[in-house]
Amino acid sequence: MILYVIMFTMYDFSVERMDAVMKCPYCAHLESKVVDSRPAEEGSSIRRRRECLSCRKRFTTYEIVESLPLMVIKRDGSRQAFDKNKLMNSMLKSCEKRSVPMSTLERLAGEIEQSLQNEMEREVPSTEIGELVMEKLKDVDEVSYVRFASVYRQFKDINTFMAELTKLLEEK
Numbered sequence: 001m002i003l004y005v006i007m008f009t010m011y012d013f014s015v016e017r018m019d020a021v022m023k024c025p026y027c028a029h030l031e032s033k034v035v036d037s038r039p040a041e042e043g044s045s046i047r048r049r050r051e052c053l054s055c056r057k058r059f060t061t062y063e064i065v066e067s068l069p070l071m072v073i074k075r076d077g078s079r080q081a082f083d084k085n086k087l088m089n090s091m092l093k094s095c096e097k098r099s100v101p102m103s104t105l106e107r108l109a110g111e112i113e114q115s116l117q118n119e120m121e122r123e124v125p126s127t128e129i130g131e132l133v134m135e136k137l138k139d140v141d142e143v144s145y146v147r148f149a150s151v152y153r154q155f156k157d158i159n160t161f162m163a164e165l166t167k168l169l170e171e172k
């Protein structure tokens with residue numbers, strides 16, 4: 001889940017989307033101070049009274065917090081909400097009987113989730129997530145990495161599997 005803050009300025013009966021920058025509706029100055037702030041519409045938005053630091057005029061903004069799920073596009077084209085637990089589980093399988101601490105996997109899953117959300121794309125192909133996992137597992141545990149890659153890349157035969165192994169060894 002990601003939180004978006006959308007800000008509006010209301011004046012003269014019109015609503016202008018401000019893209020998170022509070023521009024004074026009178027003089028277009030970008031800095032203002034909040035003089036009053038209170039929840040509106042049962043807490044789904046916050047009403048703020050602001051004063052422009054340049055012309056000292058006052059205006060009202062509404063900040064609406066929206067939450068949108070991050071969707072994963074699977075290989076067959078279907079969409080599914082991003083699930084950090086699923087990501088953890090797929091990494092756990094690859095790390096079976098390896099000495100990778102649970103806390104490390106949690107950290108990796110957190111980092112992956114964070115970087116996906118930073119992209120601000122609402123839909124991410126599962127292949128992109130797979131690449132991120134491989135990139136991170138490679139630094140943590142090579143056996144887990146090769147296991148994950150073999151499932152993820154769906155190695156058809158021993159040759160493609162060997163090719164991946166050779167590539168890994170060459171990078172060292």
Ligand SMILES: [Zn+2]
Pocket residue numbers: 024025026027028029052053054055056057
């Ligand atoms: Zn102003």
